[in-house]
Amino acid sequence: MSYRFMRVLVMFDLPILTSEQKREYREFRRFLIKSGFLMLQESVYCKLVLNKTTADTVLSNIEKNKPPEGIVQVLVITEKQFSNMKLIVGNLKKDIIDTDERIVII
Numbered sequence: 319m320s321y322r323f324m325r326v327l328v329m330f331d332l333p334i335l336t337s338e339q340k341r342e343y344r345e346f347r348r349f350l351i352k353s354g355f356l357m358l359q360e361s362v363y364c365k366l367v368l369n370k371t372t373a374d375t376v377l378s379n380i381e382k383n384k385p386p387e388g389i390v391q392v393l394v395i396t397e398k399q400f401s402n403m404k405l406i407v408g409n410l411k412k413d414i415i416d417t418d419e420r421i422v423i424i
Contacts, residue, residue, distance in 0.1 A: 323397035326376050328355060328363045332388035342385040349383045366397070 328350060332343045353376070355363035367373045373394045384390050 322369050324367050324370065324373050325395050325397060325400040326355075326365045326367055326373050327358075327393040327395065328365075328380060328390065329393070330361050330388060330390040332361075332385055332390075339385075339387065342387070346383065346385050346390075353379065364400075370394070 330346070332339070332346065334340045334343050350363045351357075353365065355365045358364050365376060367376060377392055377394070380390065380392060
């Protein structure tokens with residue numbers, strides 16, 4: 319068996335208008351976490367798998383546990399493609415004053 323590490327990316331957009339939809343959202347999220355997925359962003363989860371066969375098994379488990387409403391998208395990429403991901407960060411807000419310049423000693 320050949321080991322070619324791959325990543326399974328799960329992106330989902332689920333409705334949360336009713337209490338039942340919220341429950342289904344929480345259950346799907348818990349399923350992903352228990353299955354070994356890590357959150358990359360809100361509603362974007364990632365899991366490392368050994369090869370394409372394992373990725374197909376993970377995909378079938380996701381299909382079995384998907385919520386009845388909403389969109390769930392799955393992308394399987396190689397570890398090399400995943401490692402080429404670029405992280406682009408915007409400007410940091412500095413609204414929080416974290417210095418001691420405003421301390422008043424009585």
